[in-house]
Amino acid sequence: MLSSLRWLALEVKYLDPAGEFYERHLDLPLAEQREAELVFDAGGTDLVLRRPSGVPRGGLHVHYAFATPPDRYDDWWERLSRRFDLTEHRFGSARSLYFYDLEGNCVEIGQRGEGDRDIAGIFEVVLEVEDLDRAEAFYTTLGLDVTNRGAERRRVRLTTGAFDLELWEPHLGLADARGGVHADVGIEAEDPTAAAERVGGQACDVEPLAEGVRVRDPDGHYVTLVP
Numbered sequence: 277m278l279s280s281l282r283w284l285a286l287e288v289k290y291l292d293p294a295g296e297f298y299e300r301h302l303d304l305p306l307a308e309q310r311e312a313e314l315v316f317d318a319g320g321t322d323l324v325l326r327r328p329s330g331v332p333r334g335g336l337h338v339h340y341a342f343a344t345p346p347d348r349y350d351d352w353w354e355r356l357s358r359r360f361d362l363t364e365h366r367f368g369s370a371r372s373l374y375f376y377d378l379e380g381n382c383v384e385i386g387q388r389g390e391g392d393r394d395i396a397g398i399f400e401v402v403l404e405v406e407d408l409d410r411a412e413a414f415y416t417t418l419g420l421d422v423t424n425r426g427a428e429r430r431r432v433r434l435t436t437g438a439f440d441l442e443l444w445e446p447h448l449g450l451a452d453a454r455g456g457v458h459a460d461v462g463i464e465a466e467d468p469t470a471a472a473e474r475v476g477g478q479a480c481d482v483e484p485l486a487e488g489v490r491v492r493d494p495d496g497h498y499v500t501l502v503p
Contacts, residue, residue: 277320278419278436278471282462282502283315283322287334288379292435297378299346301359302342302395309399311425319343319389319397322360322462331453332490332498339382339442339449341400343389349373351384352394363451374451381455402442406493407460408432411443414493419471460498462488 288294295314298304304316304323312327326334336475344352353373355360360375372386389396405411410433416422420434420441430445444455465471465488472482472489481492488502 277466278483278501279464279466280436280438282320282464282500283324283460284340284398284401285324285326285332285334285340286338286379286381287328287336287458288325289327291325291327294378297351298323300327301356302383304395319391319395321398323398324369326460332460333458335381335403335456335459335497337380337382337454337463339384339402339453339458340398341384341386341388342455343396344385344394345396346370346385346387347392348394349385349387352417356385358440374453381456382451384451398439400440400442401459401461402444402449402453402455403459403495403497404446404457405443405447407494408443408445408496410478414475415441415443415474417478418475418491418499419465438464450486456497458496458498462499462502465503466502471501 291314298316304318307317308315312329314325316323324333349371363374365372370387372384374382374384377383388399408430415434420436423435425432432443434441468488472491477480477492483490488500490500492498
């Protein structure tokens with residue numbers, strides 16, 4: 277069984293301006309500074325900014341979504357619209373705004389979540405894949421469930437119940453977003469070894485770690501399963 281998203285890593289050229297962007301515009305607290313990495317606390321999910329100094333690399337042009345309690349959304353719109361050219365879309369009664377960071381990642385803030393924090397986690401990550409059917413088979417075998425598919429675009433949305441993963445064949449989505457390439461995510465798993473074994477025949481690589489198992493999917497994305 278899979279559950280929450282533990283981290284999302286993004287690749288950046290320069291740590292200082294990238295880190296300042298997330299501290300200044302999104303008030304994310306710096307949780308840890310490592311060699312070639314900054315780790316921010318995004319409402320219980322780690323947002324990792326990583327220089328391209330090793331493998332796995334962080335993701336490039338990733339579209340991902342922060343959750344904010346519904347009553348905080350208008351405050352975010354007022355604040356960010358002073359600096360960014362925002363795009364907004366509605367999903368039923370919920371609204372989401374979109375803008376771009378310094379590295380070309382499409383950042384979404386959506387009305388989802390609860391609690392006292394203005395950013396209440398990351399609830400969606402979008403990955404670009406070459407073959408949608410192959411990618412869907414990999415992630416459903418891993419333990420995610422399909423919730424919907426695109427009618428006009430080649431995409432599929434899956435969930436663990438705690439966060440959503442969208443798989444896109446190459447195209448421009450809402451706000452001209454693109455799915456990320458060579459992304460690095462960490463997902464909590466009840467039994468990391470068993471989950472990794474299920475996809476062993478589909479994965480490019482499976483690597484046991486001191487804590488958990490790192491799996492490389494058929495499109496080169498890294499998924500680390502952690503207890």
